[in-house]
Amino acid sequence: MVDNAKRALQVQHDANQPARESANLNSTAARAKRWLIAHYPLLGSLLTQFELVEDADVCRRMDIGIAAIHVGAGEIYINPLRALNLESAKFVVAHEILHAGLCHSSRRQGRDPYLWNVACDFVINDWLVTMGLGAPPEGGLLFDEELRGWAAEDIYLRLAGDLRIRRRLSTLRGGDCDMLDDTRGRFFTDREEFCKRALLQGLDHHQASGRGTLPSGLVEAIRTLNQPPIPWQAKLAEWIQERFPLPERKRTYARPSRRQSATPDLPRPRFVEPEDQRATRTFGVIIDTSASMQRDELGKAPGAVVSYSQAQAVRQVRLVYCDATPYDEGFVSIDSLAVRATVRGRGGTVLQPAIGLLESRRDFPKDSPILIITDGMCEPQLTVTHDHAFLLTTENRLPFVTRKPAFAMS
Known part of the structure; x- marks a missing residue:
């Protein structure tokens, strides 16, 4: 006052x-x-x-x-x-x-x-x-x-x-x-x-x-x-929602409803999610683990990713840590990412190898987007062919111009 x-x-x-x-x-x-x-x-x-x-x-x-x-x-x-x-x-x-x-x-x-x-x-x-x-x-x-x-x-x-x-x-x-x-x-x-x-x-x-x-x-x-500015969490949530709308559930008699026992003479189907949609609902997450990234930022950003992914029924992401070298963690379940504490890296920052690693993997869907979490202290230019967005730490900016979404944490 x-x-x-x-x-x-x-x-x-x-x-x-x-x-x-x-x-x-x-x-x-x-x-x-x-x-x-x-x-x-x-x-x-x-x-x-x-x-x-x-x-x-x-x-x-x-x-x-x-x-x-x-x-x-x-x-x-x-x-x-x-x-x-x-x-x-x-x-x-x-x-x-x-x-x-x-x-x-x-x-x-x-x-x-x-x-x-x-x-x-x-x-x-x-x-x-x-x-x-x-x-x-x-x-x-x-x-x-x-x-x-x-x-x-x-x-x-x-x-x-x-x-x-x-x-x-x-x-x-x-x-x-x-x-x-x-x-x-x-x-x-x-x-x-x-x-x-x-x-x-x-x-x-x-x-x-x-x-x-x-x-x-x-x-x-x-x-x-x-x-008032839109919070970065809301922008990130919207980005995930646009790419992963909730799947339409289908009824199947192959799996009876839990209420079937109450009416044994009346078949009741169960609503299930299609298995093919469940397998493809994933995206890549590249986390800059260079020494310039603060520890609290390394926790806040993945926490937001976990929260909004769970809301859209995304059960796993392809995780890559990267400083000067990419460290492929493979497909990681959203639940385990929420409690994961160990990161690899803490050296310099070169993000292009991590992007190249993800885009070259045959087990990574070609239409899956990539979220790059960084403080912006990286190469002056990145080449990304997949749909992608950037999540930047507080008050930092990318060293290049991009038309792709860039969310700044506050």
Whole structure:
């Protein structure tokens, strides 16, 4: 309680601080900010908590061509040497504040910072152009009608496929990120939480006051961002349920019902599960047992696998431990996996041999999926032909881009 109160007082104190002595309240950017607060409730409550910094020396030191934002410091930097007109200033200020409200810095999650920044710019600029909010500055617009309606994550994947394109793209800062937050500290996280709430409140006020229509993608992004994240356990359970729906039981007179003795003159069949389905209801589990994996993580992840597999009537999995060498444990019953305590490995991390071992085994069904449990400290690329997913330990990310599900333990 005391810590929360202190943080709240600190945020309020920072918000009430006077503007910099060198701040020009009549500058084009300052007028653009006031116009946005007065005419765009969507951005108003968020913009009031950010200070404009229009200092040529600061922009030169930070290599800011047009504009940039630092969420943790609560500052938007505008290069006064660019001499933006009012319409361009509106566009630039709105662009930067949307980076803050949509939490783009923390949503990067291990991606290349610059390409992620560029992907977010494509999305934001498309929304601003659709709304007709201001006018893009010359030489500072990333916009492509072909990417209209795309999510930032999908645009990033497209950009990552051709790294040469990086030389032809630039943000409002120039050849570097215009989102200046490099790390996520406590204060930065608290301010991002405030930004999310402020943008959602602004959206409700904007729509209630009838201030005009907004792009459906922007509205969806704001609402989705303020929904509680789906726990990784639920995502893992859904992944298992999709691949192993409960088998349809069939009646057979070969095995009489337990109630048969009560009615000896009336045959009663028993419901049974088909033996052929029972034999094929299995999947591969590769567990990274390198030294970088924490012991509690080595217990938590298999525990979740056991729980959700039992719920879907999966009775066995093909288990492979792997550090620098795979250790094939063969088919292991779910019940024994729940109490298994001995692991093999604790060396370096090379996962590809374990994947190759599973996919080459004749006794492993070709359509069975594979779950790879790792901390992400592995090869920069993996080749997996089977359907698969990744279960990652807390706050870790894969060293490569994948379209397959990747669940992060929390």
